[in-house]
Amino acid sequence: MAGDPLTVEKTILVLLAAGMSQRFGDTAKLHEDFLGRPLGLHVAVALEDMPFQERIAIVDADPLPYDQHGYRVMTNADPKQGMASSLHLGVDCAKAQGADAVLIALADMPRVTAAHVYRLFDASAGPDAVVASSDGDHPVPPVLFGRGRFDALLALQGSEGARALIRGGRHVVASTAELVDIDTPADLEKLRALIHSRAAIDRAQGRMTG
Numbered sequence: 001m002a003g004d005p006l007t008v009e010k011t012i013l014v015l016l017a018a019g020m021s022q023r024f025g026d027t028a029k030l031h032e033d034f035l036g037r038p039l040g041l042h043v044a045v046a047l048e049d050m051p052f053q054e055r056i057a058i059v060d061a062d063p064l065p066y067d068q069h070g071y072r073v074m075t076n077a078d079p080k081q082g083m084a085s086s087l088h089l090g091v092d093c094a095k096a097q098g099a100d101a102v103l104i105a106l107a108d109m110p111r112v113t114a115a116h117v118y119r120l121f122d123a124s125a126g127p128d129a130v131v132a133s134s135d136g137d138h139p140v141p142p143v144l145f146g147r148g149r150f151d152a153l154l155a156l157q158g159s160e161g162a163r164a165l166i167r168g169g170r171h172v173v174a175s176t177a178e179l180v181d182i183d184t185p186a187d188l189e190k191l192r193a194l195i196h197s198r199a200a201i202d203r204a205q206g207r208m209t210g
Contacts, residue, residue, distance in 0.1 A: 003126025014090030019079025130169025
């Protein structure tokens with residue numbers, strides 16, 4: 001069912017930051033430094049000025065200080081149950097508060113911008129909306145779900161994601177650099193190298209034009 005675009009003011013932001021280090025070895029991935037800030041805080045800070053109805057961070061036993069950035073912190077006591085258990089916590093809150101939508105974001109995607117998230121809202125239409133990000137090939141988070149999809153999200157189990165819902169929704173393309181997610185130490189080193197390389201190019205161009 002089509003309708004008006006969803007609004008940020010009636011949407012709950014659910015930032016998933018629990019149980020995200022399985023492929024990162026013994027290190028707490030979200031605590032790793034990236035550009036002078038813990039990796040897991042980048043997207044939180046990028047979205048903290050958007051006027052969401054509420055911002056919720058779903059964390060595990062070793063959380064970052066999301067509360068200092070305007071997030072209500074909820075602990076997933078058993079993140080090994082999979083991503084669905086964290087999703088349930090956030091969607092339950094959105095349903096209880098009468099929100100029109102939830103925006104699901106991942107704390108290990110440090111380059112997501114508010115500008116891109118606003119584009120997801122622009123592409124939405126009505127309570128059954130599903131609007132995912134895309135690198136041009138595959139849909140990925142952040143994903144916007146209208147309230148008509150809440151029960152389907154609450155029915156997910158274990159490590160099951162919302163892939164079927166996402167595949168059938170709208171997709172808003174952004175660059176692969178913005179939608180990069182960090183799963184392994186090698187991913188983080190690759191991103192650091194890319195950022196430093198771009199910075200060096202910018203400095204060189206500045207010297208040439210200065």
